[in-house]
Amino acid sequence: MRKENLLIELGTEELPPKALKTLAQAFADNMQAGLESADLAFDNIQWYASPRRLAVKVQAVDEKQLDxxxxxxxxxxxxxxxxxxxxxxxxxxxxxxxxxxxxxxxxxxxxxxxxxxxxxxxSGQSLESLLEDIVETALKKLPIPKAMRWGNSRIQFIRPVHTLCLLYGDQLLQGSVLGLSSSRTIMGHRFHGQASFELQHADDYLAQLEKHYVVADYTARQEIIKQQLQDAASKEDGVVELEQDLLDEVTALVEWPVVLVANFEDEFLEVPKEALIYTMKGDQKYFPMLDKNGDLKSRFLFVSNIESKDPTQVIQGNEKVIRPRLADARFFFETDKKSSLESRINSLESVLFQKQLGTLADKSRRISKLAEKIAAQIGTNEKQAARAGLLSKTDLMTEMVMEFPDVQGVMGMHYAKNDGEDDVVANALNEQYMPRFAGDQLPESLVSCAVALADKLDTLVGIFGIGQLPKGDKDPFALRRAAIGILRITVELKLPVDLAKLVGDTFTLLEDKISNSDTQEQVIDFILGRFRTWYQEQGVEVDVIQAVLSRRPTSPADFDARINGVKQFKLLPSAQALAAANKRVANILDKNGVSEDFEINTSLLTEEPEKRLASEIQRIQAEVTPLLEKADYEAVLLCLSQFADSIDAFFDNVMVMAEDEAVKNNRLALLLKLRQLFLKVADISLLKYE
Incomplete structure (x- = not known):
């Protein structure tokens, strides 16, 4: 059967840059699903995308279905x-x-x-007869939030479509998609070369487009941009910030990337670099350069979509555009410095945090009190934590943050230092939001940790308290992120805090506003529930997580220590047998309704194996007690692994359900003691082995 490479390209108006990569990947995935559903065999599929095209190339696709x-x-x-x-x-x-x-x-x-x-x-149908429906279906399934119509047509797509090319090797396949008939016409660059050209073979797609100043391969285009940026920065003796989201967006904005260097006046460097960087990245899609000390340079990089004969004109145009934005930032900065953060506290009364939970002023006062309590628990300066909590939201009332919301916190830090606040307090205003995203850095000082925890806990307990729990993918208050932030701070920094106390203290501050009576339990369970996803992402097995989660330890650092202990225990040669034995013991105790802790009567121990087990329980309990106090759970479980032989001997030779009621109850008490020793770490009966 004939096999050729298949090219499908839609030529469009400029596609939304932030959605381009997602659209292209979805198009390829949908085409793959469509071809597979139609029983058309192929080797692989590759997607291409630029501002004015979506395309896929299918390698070695069958000409028709098999009979x-x-x-x-x-x-x-x-x-x-x-x-x-x-x-x-x-x-x-x-x-x-x-x-x-x-x-x-x-x-x-x-x-x-x-x-x-x-x-x-x-008889199998031909690719040509099936392709139109496959492409139409693939396009209909694209994640397009809002489609548009153009001209007099009622056809809808994310942007107007001008060309459709369906090439099978050198054969033009007939078909109509989005009101367009297939042709060999491919649009070139909007400003360079020919406006369009005729493509003769699917395999010539990338090479022919490059001749017409279009790098259609998104990944290759991004690599070109990265290399040009790094080379240009190196020549300037600087370092370029290659933020992936910005790189993706710029890659989606150009078809023929050319990196150029521009500059702005040094006087703008008096403004905190974060505000200038935000302006350059967010508004203009420019790439700031830092010197080797991490300070912002007055030179920046941008990616042009044309190869100009006079690049000076392009550079000057971009310098002209950025200057007013930097001037705005400088004006906001100078204006804001005239009023202290402390003087802005009262203005927080005019901004609602949440209708039932009060204003930002109410939230700031709660954060201050809670941060002070947490500071006492983790052994840091309580006054500094309280002060930072009180000022934590004041920078939201500054001109700079109102104009550039992403610099909240960091501008609070700069303004606090300008006001003469303690550096620890000032830094806490920035670090209160850490970690802002997955993999972000954590607060550096304990005072900052206290404020960050207080802020996140206040939001969690408050929103749960009024019954607005996150549902499905809806989480408007970012409660999941707040919970993960609490876990990362407490676990990675090994803070000696207990969620039950933290949540209880927060609940007390919010009690007059809370209507949900189950708030405290729900918040603790919600935070602990984040552990499952967090550890699974680290490769921890679900049964290990469940073994610890079943004990519901509410100290995050302690939870982590237990996870690490159980992970190591599961690798021991005796672990599988001990897990099975624990399951057997748990079943016996549950079946007999044994839950109370009875003392073992040594005079009723008649069989040698039960005497040996009782002796080992007493000895090993003495060994593990100091280890439990140090939370050395790996060592605890290693000690408990000594039970393996004595447990086997007990079950092989002793009848637990003896006819003598006293003897039976004594043996059940023995098993309960054994079970309780293991449960001090985790429920290892939940461990699974293939």
């Missing part, structure tokens, strides 16, 4: 013929629908009876 035989079952033989053996109307109708007579049908014998059967030979 196949299809079994079409008819009525049961008992219903297909009457008493005289003549075909019934049901049989004749079925035969006609299959283009045969009843006597041409074969029989299918099954355990449930015999049936008429027709084995039909179905």
């Amino acid at each position: 196949k035989e299809v079994e079409k079952r008819g009525p049961a033989v008992s219903a297909a013929f009457d008493a005289e053996g003549n075909p019934t109307k049901a049989a004749e109708g079925w035969a006609r629908s299959n283009g045969i007579s009843v006597d041409q049908a074969t029989r299918l014998a099954t355990d449930k009876g015999e049936w008429l059967l027709h084995v039909a030979s179905v």
Whole structure:
């Protein structure tokens, strides 16, 4: 069968840059699903995307479906013929629908009876006849939030479409998609070369486009941009910040990338670099350069979509555009410095945090009180934590943050230092939001940790308290992120805090506003529930997580220590047998309703294996007690692994359910003691082995 490479390209108006990569990947995925559903074999599929095109190239796709035989079952033989053996109307109708007579049908014998059967030979359809529907379906499934219409047509797509190319090797396949008939026409660069050209072969797509100043391969185009940026920065003796989101967006804005260097006046460097960087990245899609000390340079990089004969004109144009934005930032900065953060506290009364939970002023006062309590628990300066908490939201009332919301916190830090606040307090205003995203850095000081925890806890307890729990993917207050932030700060920095106390203290501050009576338990369970995803992402097995989660330790650092202990325990040679034994013990205790802790009566221990087990329980309990106090759970479980032989001997030689009630209860008490020792770390009966 003939196999050729298939090219499908849509030429469009400029596509949304932030959505381009997602659209292109979805198009390729949908095309793959469509071809597979149509039973058209191919080797692999590659997507291409630029501002004015979406394309896929399918390697070695079959020209047509394979022929196949299809079994079409008819009525049961008992219903297909009457008493005289003549075909019934049901049989004749079925035969006609299959283009045969009843006597041409074969029989299918099954355990449930015999049936008429027709084995039909179905010729495979051609790729050309199937492709139009496959492409249409793939496009309809694209994640397009809002489609648009153009001209007089009622056809809708994310942007107007001008060309459609369906090439199978050198053959133009006929088809119509989004109101366009397939042609060989491919649009070139908007400003360079020819406006369009005719493509003769699918394999020439990338090379021909490059001749017309279009790098259609998104990944290759991004690599070109990265290399040009790094080379240009190196020549300037600087370092370029290659933020992936910005790099993705710029890659989606250009078809023929050319990196140029521009500059702005040094006087703007008096403004905190974060505000200038935000302006350059967010508004203009420029790449700031830092010197080797991490300070902002007055030179920046930008990516042009044209290869100008006079790049000076392009550079000057971009310098002219950025200057007013930097001037705005400088004006806001100088204006804001005239009023202290402390003087802005009252203005927080005018901004609502949440209708039932009060204003930002209310939230700031709660954060201050809670941060002070947390500071006492983790052994840091309580006054500094309280001060930072009180000022934590004041920078939201500055001109700079109102104009550039992403610099909240960091501008609070700069303004606090300008006001003469302690550096620890000032830094806490920035670090209160850490970690801002997955993998972000954590607060550096304990005071900052206290404020960051207080802010996140206040939001969690408050929102849960008014019954607005996150549902599905809806989480408007970013409660999941807040919970993960609490876990990362407490676990990675090994802070000696307990969620039950933290949540309880927060609840007390919010109690007059809370209507949900289950708030505290729900918040603790919600935070602990984040552990499952967090550890799974680190490769920890679900049964290990569940073994610890079942004990519900509310100290995050302690939870982490238990996870690490159980992970190591599971690798021990005796672990599988001990897990099975614990499961057996748990079942026996549950079946007999044993939950209270009874003392073991040594005079009732008559069998040698039960005496040995009782002795080992006493000895090992003495060994693990100091280890438990140090939360050295790995060592605790290593000690408990010594039980392996004595437990086996006990179950092999001792009848737990003895006829003598006192003896039976004594043996159950022995098993309960054993079980409780393991449960001090985790429920290892939940560990699973293949």
